[in-house]
Amino acid sequence: MRPLTLPLAILLASTLTAQPKPRIVVTDTGTVVLHEFTTGQLSTKEWRDQDDHWGRSWAYKKTGEVIFEGQTRRIAGHASVQFSYHPNGAVSKVETSDAPDGGIQWHKSTTTFDEQGNRTGFFEQGQDHYGPIPRVTVQPARLPTEKPNKQETPEEQHMFVNEVFVVNPTNAAVRVVATPKHLSPAMPGGNWTMAPGDTIRIGSYSMGEAWPDWKEQVELVILQVVLGDRQHAVAHTRTDEAKAGQEHRKLFVVIEGWESVTADPGQEHLPGLDKPDPPKKKKRWFFFR
Secondary structure (H helix, E strand, C coil): CHHHHHHHHHHHHHHHHHCCCCEEEECCCEEEEEEECCCCCEEEEEEEECCCCEEEEEEECCCCCEEEEEEEECCCCEEEEEEEECCCCCEEEEEEEEECCCCCCEEEEEEEECCCCCEEEEEEEEEECCEEECCCCCCCCCCCCCCCCCCCCCCCCCCCEEEEEEECCCCCCEEEEEEECCCECCECCEEEEECCCCEEEEEEECCCCCCCCHHHCEEEEEEECCCCCCCCCEEEEEEEEEEEECCEEEEEEEEEEEECCCCCCCCCCCCCCCCCCCCCCCCCCCCCC
16 A cells, blocks of 8 residues: 555645635725636635725636626625635535625525536525524415315515615715615615715615616715715615525625716806805995095
């Protein structure tokens, strides 16, 4: 057995060293971690912002096709993605975990892939507003003595829940004005003032078994609050999505920057803010000899 031990050890060592080490790149938007195939193609990419609060992860085939994409965060709860790899650098397993800051909702999943990037398995578990995931269903037993009449029963329609949040990762105070396009108790609208780093919940909406865009349900005006500045800046945002279950998702409207606004004559104020004070009349003095 001793003559076989050394070649086996050499083969194992060469396999482990053949897989490239991850590359870490620091950019002006955050940190990027890159894993590659042994042949040089990109295998996975993980991005995190400068504050390490928000991020996103991708996995690829050798052809560049995306086989997984998921959002990560360390704020308003957590959302994480963990990659495992084949010896050739390809993704072998993706493990996700997601849970809000409060509440009973949580979700975990495991997806497996072969060395060519084809999915070979999937498993999930969790809890949402409707109970545990996956659902437990019990089929009623039928008596063999009677042949049941064949009749169609309508399928029950599920209501998918969409929750909307606004996230302020900037260093500025923010005013948020929400105006629902379809007023409901779950989406009442209102005004909020956010401090730097705050997250607020705007409301939720449902439209049967569908995932409509939040912009079709509510109008959000997000303004930078600057004392004594009438030309307020409007937020430039992106939307991150997090699945809390098969019938429940969370939409995070994240402020990325600001766009300056020049008001038209007679429109010197923006929605949700007080009107500016009218200009004072100048006094004129007349002197007579």
